[in-house]
Amino acid sequence: MSRRYLHLPPDSRPPDFDSVPRRIVVIADCEVHREWMSHIATWLVDAGALYVITWGIACEDWHDAVDWALLKIFDYGPIPDEKHIMTTWHSNEPVEEAFWFAGHSAFHPTEELVETLILDVSPANREAAIMESYSKAQVCDE
Numbered sequence: 001m002s003r004r005y006l007h008l009p010p011d012s013r014p015p016d017f018d019s020v021p022r023r024i025v026v027i028a029d030c031e032v033h034r035e036w037m038s039h040i041a042t043w044l045v046d047a048g049a050l051y052v053i054t055w056g057i058a059c060e061d062w063h064d065a066v067d068w069a070l071l072k073i074f075d076y077g078p079i080p081d082e083k084h085i086m087t088t089w090h091s092n093e094p095v096e097e098a099f100w101f102a103g104h105s106a107f108h109p110t111e112e113l114v115e116t117l118i119l120d121v122s123p124a125n126r127e128a129a130i131m132e133s134y135s136k137a138q139v140c141d142e
Contacts, residue, residue, distance in 0.1 A: 028056035029122035099137035
């Protein structure tokens with residue numbers, strides 16, 4: 001499974017992505033406008049998100065935004081199993097626990113996830129530190 005980091009400053013435009021089944025970890029390091037959050041949640045759905053883990057500032061709101069975006073795309077009707085997005089939020093815990101969960105527990109019931117995208121919603125690019133933290137969280141102590 002591949003891993004990818006994407007730094008997305010508030011109010012910026014997300015890049016075009018091919019839609020592939022992916023796990024997405026949203027690391028929210030700053031407050032954002034609700035409209036932009038909703039736009040990004042729709043983009044996540046369109047980009048193939050099938051499991052979204054949210055952590056940080058307003059992580060419950062990010063979780064809800066993804067759920068609402070999915071419902072809206074399916075006109076608030078039935079969602080096929082292969083399109084259903086699992087969502088979790090991880091407030092009041094270290095980011096390393098959310099990273100561990102992403103790598104060890106976040107699996108879709110019907111689809112294989114081919115990529116983990118770490119979406120860093122923050123003013124500054126922190127790719128090296130975040131990817132190192134994610135990698136360390138995947139190692140199990142015995």
